[in-house]
Amino acid sequence: MMLDEALKSLNVPTADFHVAKTVKDAERFAKKLGFPCVLKLVSKKVSHKTEAGGVVIARDLAQVREAAARFTKEGSVLVQEFCDGVEMFIGIKKDQTFGHVLLTGIGGIFVEVYKDVAFRVCPITKRDAESMLDELKGKALLAGVRGKKPVNRAALIDAMVKLSELPRKMPNIEELDVNPFIVGEKQGVAVDARFVLK
Secondary structure (H helix, E strand, C coil): CCHHHHHHHCCCCECCEEEECCHHHHHHHHHHHCCCEEEEEECCCCCCCCCCCCEEEECCHHHHHHHHHHHCCCCEEEEEECCCCEEEEEEEEEECCCEEEEEEEECCCHHHHHCCEEEEECCCCHHHHHHHHHHCHHHHHHHCCCCCCCCCHHHHHHHHHHHCCHHHHCCCEEEEEEEEEEECCCCEEECCEEEEEC
16 A cells, blocks of 8 residues: 555545656646645655755746756656645654554654654544644644644644554554644645655
8 A cells, every 4th residue: 555545545634746757747737736836856865855955835837847857857746735834743653662653743844853742652542632732842833823823733633543543554564754744724734754664
């Protein structure tokens, strides 16, 4: 089972995307998704796309052409809808003592910088998810700061609970990183994910 299929089987919302091998295809997909849109390098050589300059928010066709021309030299380009909100991290790790554990924290690059992460043994309940979010030092971001509206906490909790069920469907999963899971005022969406199977 591929990761996107696994997420869909759990009813975890994912950002709409298309993979393009040519600049023309990238342009066509960007027009279909609308602007702004996100272009990401798809290459087995690069796991952290942001650090490698492999993520571009394109606001027009000229920016799509420029990024797609660069990315298609190294691989293909994923053209994805732009999602606005708070970047969260939801992950699963297989621990030798506890088995599969669900982790969550403020996502994007901040998960590695602040290491502000809460965890529970899978599967979790909605109450577990609430407690995990309340443990985060960055929880104020979810409530809305500096004029931002509060996020749809229920959508984030729902995704956390659903993802905690993944080890039942895929017991050979060693690691899952959904980073970012972007949660906004109305919904939450898995934007990027990777997993490791045993």
